Amino acid sequence: MLEARDLACLRGERVVFAGLSFRLEPGGALLLVGANGAGKSTLLRLLAGLLRPEAGALLWDGADALADRAAHAARIRYLSHQDALKPALTARENLHFFAQLWGGEVAAALDALDLLPLAELPARVLSSGQKRRLALARLGLSDPARRAPLWLLDEPTVGLDAASVGKLGALLARHRAAGGMVLAATHLPLPMPGAGELRL
Amino acid sequence: MALLARELRLALRHPADTLAAVLFFVLVAALFPFGVGPAPETLARLAPGALLAAALLAALLPLDRLFGADAEDGTLDQLLLSGLAPPAVALAKAAAHWLTTGLPLLLATPVAAAMLNLPVEAWGAAMAALGLAAGFLSLLGTAGAALTLGARRGGVLLPLLVLPLAIPAVIFGAAGIEAAASGLEARPYLLLLAALLAAALPLAPLAAGAALRVE
Numbered sequence: 001m002l003e004a005r006d007l008a009c010l011r012g013e014r015v016v017f018a019g020l021s022f023r024l025e026p027g028g029a030l031l032l033v034g035a036n037g038a039g040k041s042t043l044l045r046l047l048a049g050l051l052r053p054e055a056g057a058l059l060w061d062g063a064d065a066l067a068d069r070a071a072h073a074a075r076i077r078y079l080s081h082q083d084a085l086k087p088a089l090t091a092r093e094n095l096h097f098f099a100q101l102w103g104g105e106v107a108a109a110l111d112a113l114d115l116l117p118l119a120e121l122p123a124r125v126l127s128s129g130q131k132r133r134l135a136l137a138r139l140g141l142s143d144p145a146r147r148a149p150l151w152l153l154d155e156p157t158v159g160l161d162a163a164s165v166g167k168l169g170a171l172l173a174r175h176r177a178a179g180g181m182v183l184a185a186t187h188l189p190l191p192m193p194g195a196g197e198l199r200l
Numbered sequence: 201m202a203l204l205a206r207e208l209r210l211a212l213r214h215p216a217d218t219l220a221a222v223l224f225f226v227l228v229a230a231l232f233p234f235g236v237g238p239a240p241e242t243l244a245r246l247a248p249g250a251l252l253a254a255a256l257l258a259a260l261l262p263l264d265r266l267f268g269a270d271a272e273d274g275t276l277d278q279l280l281l282s283g284l285a286p287p288a289v290a291l292a293k294a295a296a297h298w299l300t301t302g303l304p305l306l307l308a309t310p311v312a313a314a315m316l317n318l319p320v321e322a323w324g325a326a327m328a329a330l331g332l333a334a335g336f337l338s339l340l341g342t343a344g345a346a347l348t349l350g351a352r353r354g355g356v357l358l359p360l361l362v363l364p365l366a367i368p369a370v371i372f373g374a375a376g377i378e379a380a381a382s383g384l385e386a387r388p389y390l391l392l393l394a395a396l397l398a399a400a401l402p403l404a405p406l407a408a409g410a411a412l413r414v415e
Contacts, residue, residue, distance in 0.1 A: 050277055069413075073281045082274030088213035089206075100202040101282045138278075 103143025207296035286409030302334030325380030
């Protein structure tokens with residue numbers, strides 16, 4: 001279970017958000033909504049352990065989540081605004097690198113987002129929606145024995161067509177059914193039934 | 201290791217970066233005969249220092265993209281969250297830099313050495329000195345690249361930060377080549393160079409890892 005207590009974040013001299021508290025139970029999902037610049041991406045980076053909170057605490061099962069960064073990193077999958085793909089590598093090679101680190105099947109992860117026909121193409125020639133799908137396919141990579149329970153998604157559906165949003169919905173539903181949690185920042189409707197909403 | 205393999209594969213897909221560094225090295229070495237005149241003795245006297253300086257400058261070229269490209273496309277965040285320790289990421293980056301820049305420079309050394317009229321007996325020592333000095337620079341440069349990441353003029357700041365620290369490598373490397381050229385033993389100088397490398401091997405990745413985490 002993830003719990004945030006009175007989180008505050010400063011960027012330079014400016015307070016991005018303060019006094020932010022929420023809880024997320026296993027199988028739960030939370031949508032982060034708010035205007036541009038409200039701090040959605042900043043909050044996701046903070047939850048990923050890439051930024052330090054100015055005040056407040058982030059608890060995982062009651063213990064400080066950020067005390068051991070490596071252990072926290074193993075609990076999460078973070079989909080950033082950028083796709084983190086190398087244009088010179090093929091779709092399969094891009095995923096293969098992460099599969100070596102995390103375990104999991106590249107072919108199955110590609111298939112989950114209908115990318116198998118594009119597997120041998122360099123990421124350079126993919127359209128922006130296809131690149132986004134490839135970045136999302138990384139979520140499907142994990143060793144079944146040590147799944148990352150918390151998914152942090154920053155605008156996951158940008159550039160996706162309706163069919164791909166459906167595929168993502170299936171991926172999210174499977175993750176939540178297995179006890180996973182999802183936190184997604186978005187401006188677009190996401191296929192996450194029963195998700196709570198956190199307005200920044 | 202997976203990261204190193206990936207870096208090498210990327211370098212193979214973009215051979216222009218490596219080629220640019222090698223050509224830069226050879227061209228700088230080729231400038232010296234024009235500048236100081238073609239007198240063979242003068243050139244041979246200058247050769248050790250010129251080789252070292254040219255090689256270090258060439259090795260600096262790809263350094264500002266070492267983490268820059270990964271930071272821009274979001275790969276760096278994924279690497280920091282991948283379960284790899286940041287110093288291990290830095291060490292893999294340094295090794296990849298040496299293999300894709302240092303090693304090709306090493307192979308181009310005879311060409312540059314011939315243009316500077318370095319006696320053939322000293323070519324072996326020159327290659328050894330350049331290989332060790334480039335390794336030292338790869339490690340220092342990785343720490344420098346991690347520190348200057350996100351700085352507005354990182355590309356300018358990086359050489360200012362790294363080159364002063366590389367002075368010992370130039371001194372011992374050039375002294376070793378000069379000793380070999382005048383028929384003396386180059387080994388003590390090369391061992392000192394290797395000692396520098398051995399000291400930087402644990403320290404530079406730790407510094408780079410800490411810098412990456414702060415960013």
